[in-house]
Amino acid sequence: MLQAISLARIDLRGATSTGGGVDRDLLPRAEFDVEAALDKVRPICEDVHHRGTAALIDYAERFDGVRLERIRVPAEALATALAELDPAVRAALEESVRRARIVHREQRRTDNTVTVVPGGTVTERWVPVERVGLYVPGGKAVYPSSVVMNVVPAQEAGVASLAVSSPPQAEFGGLPHPTILAACALLGVDEVYAAGGAQAVAMFAYGTEECRPVDLVTGPGNIWVAAAKRLLKGRIGIDAEAGPTEIAVLADDSADPAHLAADLISQAEHDTLAAAVLVTPSPALADAVDAELRTQVAATKHQERITEALSGRQSAVVLVDDLDHGLAVVDAYAAEHLEVQTEQAADVAARVRNAGAVFVGPWSPVSLGDYCAGSNHVLPTGGCACHSSGLSVQSFLRGIHVVEYSRDALAEVTHHVVTLAEAEDLPAHGAAMKARFDWKVPDA
Numbered sequence: 001m002l003q004a005i006s007l008a009r010i011d012l013r014g015a016t017s018t019g020g021g022v023d024r025d026l027l028p029r030a031e032f033d034v035e036a037a038l039d040k041v042r043p044i045c046e047d048v049h050h051r052g053t054a055a056l057i058d059y060a061e062r063f064d065g066v067r068l069e070r071i072r073v074p075a076e077a078l079a080t081a082l083a084e085l086d087p088a089v090r091a092a093l094e095e096s097v098r099r100a101r102i103v104h105r106e107q108r109r110t111d112n113t114v115t116v117v118p119g120g121t122v123t124e125r126w127v128p129v130e131r132v133g134l135y136v137p138g139g140k141a142v143y144p145s146s147v148v149m150n151v152v153p154a155q156e157a158g159v160a161s162l163a164v165s166s167p168p169q170a171e172f173g174g175l176p177h178p179t180i181l182a183a184c185a186l187l188g189v190d191e192v193y194a195a196g197g198a199q200a201v202a203m204f205a206y207g208t209e210e211c212r213p214v215d216l217v218t219g220p221g222n223i224w225v226a227a228a229k230r231l232l233k234g235r236i237g238i239d240a241e242a243g244p245t246e247i248a249v250l251a252d253d254s255a256d257p258a259h260l261a262a263d264l265i266s267q268a269e270h271d272t273l274a275a276a277v278l279v280t281p282s283p284a285l286a287d288a289v290d291a292e293l294r295t296q297v298a299a300t301k302h303q304e305r306i307t308e309a310l311s312g313r314q315s316a317v318v319l320v321d322d323l324d325h326g327l328a329v330v331d332a333y334a335a336e337h338l339e340v341q342t343e344q345a346a347d348v349a350a351r352v353r354n355a356g357a358v359f360v361g362p363w364s365p366v367s368l369g370d371y372c373a374g375s376n377h378v379l380p381t382g383g384c385a386c387h388s389s390g391l392s393v394q395s396f397l398r399g400i401h402v403v404e405y406s407r408d409a410l411a412e413v414t415h416h417v418v419t420l421a422e423a424e425d426l427p428a429h430g431a432a433m434k435a436r437f438d439w440k441v442p443d444a
Contacts, residue, residue: 005290005293005294005297005307005310005311006290006293006294007264007276007278007286007289007290007293007310007315007316007317008028008313008315008316008317009286009316009317009319010026010027010028010316010317010318010319011319012026012318012319012320012321012325012329013281013319013320013321013325014321021328021331021332022328022329022331022332023332024332024333024383027277027318027329027332027333028275028277028313028314028315028316028318029275029313029314029382029383030243030244030246030273030274030275030312030313030314030382031273031313032223032226032243032244032273032382033223034223034226034227034230034241034243035230037223037224037226037227038227038230038231040224040227041198041224041227041228041231042231044059044197044198044199044202044228045198045199045201045202045205045206045228045231045232047059048199048202048203048206048208049202049206052206052207052208052209053070053071053208053209053210055199056068056071056195056199056203056208057069057071059195059197059199060168060174060194060195060196063167063196063197063199064167064168064169064170064174064196065170066168066169066170066173066174067174068168068174068194070210071193071194071195071203071208071210071211072191072192072193072194072210072211073175073176073181073192073193073194075190077175077181078181078182078184078185078190078192079185080178081178081179081181081182081185082181082182082185082186084178084182085178085179085182085186089144089179089182090182090186092371092372093144093148093182093183093186094186095372096145096148096371096372097148097152097186097187099372099373099374100148100149100152100153100374100376101152101156102374103374103375103376104152104153104156104376104392104393105156105393107153107156107392107393107394108126108156108157108393108397109126109393109394109397109399110126111123111124111125111126112124117409117412117413118408118409119405119406119407119408119409120404120405120406120409120410120413121403121404121405122401122402122403122404123401123402123404124399124400124401124402125399125400125401125402126397126398126399126400127397127398127399127400128157128158128159128160128396128397128398129157129159129215129216129237129396129397129398130159130160130161130215131159131160131161131162131163131212131213131214131215131216132154132159132161132162132163132214132215132216132217132218132396133163133164133165133200133201133203133204133214133216133217133218133236134147134150134151134154134162134163134164134165134217134218134219135150135164135165135166135200135201135204135217135218135219135220135221135225136150136164136165136166136176136180136219137166137167137196137219137220137221137222137225138166138167138169138176138177138196139167139222140270140271140305141270142177142179142180143180144179144180144182144183145370145371145377146219146220146377146378147164147180147183147184147187147189148183148187149376149377149378149391150164150218150219150378150391151164151184151187151189152187153376153391153392153393153395153396154218154396155187156393157393157394157395157396157397158396159396161191161212161214162189162191163189163191163192163193163204163211163212163214164180164184164189164191164192164193165192165193165194165195165196165200165203165204166180166192166193166194166195166196167194167195167196167197167200168194168195168196174194175194176192176194191211193210193211197221197222197224197225197228198224198225198227198228199228200225201217201221201225201228201229201232201236202228202232204217204236205217205232205235205236206235213236214236215236215237216236216237216238216239216395216396217229217232217236217237217238217239218238218239218378218391218395218396219239219242219378220242220378221242223243225242226241226242226243227241229241239378239391239395240378240380240381240384240388241382241384242378242380242381243273243381243382244270244271244273244274244275244314244381244382245267245270245271245274245275245336245337245381246267246274246275246276246277246314246335246336246337246381246382247263247264247266247267247275247276247277247335247336247337247338247339247366248275248277248278248279248330248333248335248337248338248339248355249263249264249277249278249279249280249338249339249340249341250279250280250323250326250327250330250338250339250340250341250342250348251278251279251280251282251285251339251340251341251342252280252281252282252285252323252341252342252343253282253284253285254341254342254343255285255341255342255362256341256362257285257288257289257291257292258292258296259341259362259365260278260285260289260292260341261289261292261293261295261296262292262296262365263339263365263366263367264276264278264289264293264310264315265293265296265297265300265306265310266365266366266367267337267366268305268306268309268310268315269300269302269305269306269309270309271305271309272305272308272309272312273309273312273314274309274314274315275309275312275314275315276309276310276314276315277314277315277316277317277318277333277335278316278317278318279317279318279320279326279329279330279333280317280318280319280320280326281319281320281321281322281323281325281326283319286317286319289317290317293310297310323342323348327348327351327352330352330354330355331352331353331354331386332354333354333383334354334355334380334383334384334385334386335355335356335385336355336356336357336379336380336381336385337355337356337357337359337366337369337379338352338355338356338357338358338359339358339359339364339365339366340352340358340359340360340361341361341362345360345361346360346361353386354385354386355385356379356380356381356385356389356390357369357375357376357377357379357390375390376390376391376392377390378390378391379391407436410433410436411437414433414434414436414437417429417430417433418430418433418434421433
């Protein structure tokens with residue numbers, strides 16, 4: 001069975017594009033119908049709204065198979081998890097945190113004051129969100145790296161109150177995975193909840209007896225988390241509706257097929273809906289990658305999951321005429337992660353417009369970005385990279401314009417404001433200006 005693995009082929013060579021672009025409907029993509037999931041998460045969110053902690057306890061028993069006495073993780077459990085963490089894992093997490101802080105600290109914007117006219121200024125102040133709920137998924141894998149990727153930018157932004165939620169695990173007595181707890185403790189986060197899925201998002205949005213409401217929810221999750229974010233957006237801010245992970249690789253004959261296969265497998269390992277897409281002008285390279293996949297998948301731990309992901313409609317080789325055509329394809333696909341493994345890779349990568357993150361050359365695999373590049377791995381999926389960015393310090397900041405004009409500066413512009421107010425049939429706007437002066441229409 002495993003020996004039959006090969007990526008589906010989509011041949012776009014010679015295809016005529018419309019308006020200079022590529023038809024996105026021709027490209028592979030997982031089915032991820034958030035709209036259809038709304039009807040299922042709505043009653044869950046309403047139940048949490050009305051019953052609070054009692055609802056969360058019931059859903060933990062229903063979905064996670066464990067009956068909890070409380071949702072908040074005790075402080076001693078956090079301390080124990082950190083004390084018992086494998087020293088090698090702790091060292092790796094500490095290095096991940098160190099590198100993430102280096103990058104994210106430089107993203108912090110400074111307040112800026114512009115003098116528009118003498119006596120008239122506009123200042124843009126950057127103010128952190130007051131309270132944030134950070135979601136860390138459970139499921140098929142353990143993601144302490146997602147704790148790092150959510151917490152570090154929030155801390156660097158100056159967020160005063162951080163709460164983390166991750167699904168309870170029956171194996172660990174109803175607590176989130178101990179490595180998740182250890183990562184929280186390592187980062188100084190002491191408010192952690194054992195709640196997963198849509199109910200965790202609702203907890204953050206509405207608050208419960210144990211958890212105060214938040215202003216913003218960030219972090220990846222499954223379709224139920226994405227649907228709850230969509231449902232509750234407006235009551236809370238959200239970073240994105242994260243879908244299944246995806247990797248696209250733009251490669252030519254200079255690329256090593258063993259590297260490409262390994263990188264495609266690395267993302268397919270996440271989930272059966274994970275997408276792995278190779279874009280290349282070289283059928284020979286595609287054949288070589290298929291041969292490597294057959295060998296490498298057979299040696300992996302999660303063969304069944306990877307095989308299903310690579311065989312799904314979301315994964316394929318896309319054959320293109322040349323690298324220019326390939327760039328048009330990857331811009332239309334707008335991948336969460338895009339690797340560029342070509343001749344002059346840095347020059348090619350500089351031309352990419354749509355991607356969550358770009359990994360340049362053979363020594364910058366996506367796995368590096370997942371853990372220790374210093375970049376953030378919470379990135380837009382499902383083609384949203386054409387209009388959205390990954391998580392950063394800016395995700396936790398709000399720009400506030402502060403306007404300050406003197407009497408003379410206001411007097412000088414009053415007639416323009418009055419004219420525009422009357423043009424919009426909003427005379428009271430103009431009257432608010434004129435009330436400050438013995439005002440009359442100036443001579444032409």
